[in-house]
Amino acid sequence: ETGVTQSPTHLIKTRGQQVTLRCSSQSGHNTVSWYQQALGQGPQFIFQYYREEENGRGNFPPRFSGLQFPNYSSELNVNALELDDSALYLCASSLGSPPRDEQYFGPGTRLTVT
Amino acid sequence: DQQVKQNSPSLSVQEGRISILNCDYTNSMFDYFLWYKKYPAEGPTFLISISSIKDKNEDGRFTVFLNKSAKHLSLHIVPSQPGDSAVYFCAASDVSNDYKLSFGAGTTVTVRA
Numbered sequence A: 001e002t003g004v005t006q007s008p009t010h011l012i013k014t015r016g017q018q019v020t021l022r023c024s025s026q027s028g029h030n031t032v033s034w035y036q037q038a039l040g041q042g043p044q045f046i047f048q049y050y051r052e053e054e055n056g057r058g059n060f061p062p063r064f065s066g067l068q069f070p071n072y073s074s075e076l077n078v079n080a081l082e083l084d085d086s087a088l089y090l091c092a093s094s095l096g097s098p099p100r101d102e103q104y105f106g107p108g109t110r111l112t113v114t
Numbered sequence B: 001d002q003q004v005k006q007n008s009p010s011l012s013v014q015e016g017r018i019s020i021l022n023c024d025y026t027n028s029m030f031d032y033f034l035w036y037k038k039y040p041a042e043g044p045t046f047l048i049s050i051s052s053i054k055d056k057n058e059d060g061r062f063t064v065f066l067n068k069s070a071k072h073l074s075l076h077i078v079p080s081q082p083g084d085s086a087v088y089f090c091a092a093s094d095v096s097n098d099y100k101l102s103f104g105a106g107t108t109v110t111v112r113a
Helices: none
Strands: A005-007 A010-013 A021-022 A029-037 A045-049 A053-057 A064-068 A073-077 A089-093 A108-114 B010-014 B019-025 B032-036 B045-051 B054-059 B062-069 B072-075 B086-093 B109-110
Touching: A005 A089, A010 A021, A021 A089, A029 A073, A045 A064, A053 B032, A073 A089, A073 B062, B019 B032, B019 B086, B019 B109, B032 B062, B045 B054, B045 B062, B045 B072, B072 B086
Parallel strands: A010 A108, B010 B109
Antiparallel strands: A005 A021, A021 A073, A029 A045, A029 A089, A045 A053, A064 A073, A089 A108, B019 B072, B032 B045, B032 B086, B054 B062, B062 B072, B086 B109
């Protein structure tokens, strides 16, 4: 059984650029949730995808968007990067929705915006 | 608006003793509470959960207590072991918000030998 993987591990971007982060869900899981964890804070929910459809969104602007593919892997896209977007981005996969305690997190992508 | 608060950023405890981590919440709609553990360079891993219909849930060395009237929960680890050194996140969810998880800021636990 393969766990949740994320790529890249680290990324440095310049303000105003666009970035795409990738997540491969655990085998058999059809739900992916994305979280942003700023330094010294807990993860903040960005959005969730269930069977390729967005299924809930947190308080993030539209420049944060996502996709889920038929194999249930997912992308997080952030346009017009701002300095405050610097954070650890976590994805979590689960079977079905709602996920609750059955969410399995990946190791995260550390994004630095300069 | 921080709906889940962990007011102690860090906790140091001697091996073999009890670790008590606290968490407060403000949203009365929360009906499910979870604790996650996170090691450096890894994602959070689920530890234990409790439904709002219970006031205690136990799993081995880990016990979570819920006091709904005080909007407070705590995690007890007995006995503490060096491998318990990690960041612990309290999280909460409710059915009216599609079960999205709201996390606290975390408590870093250090278990001293």
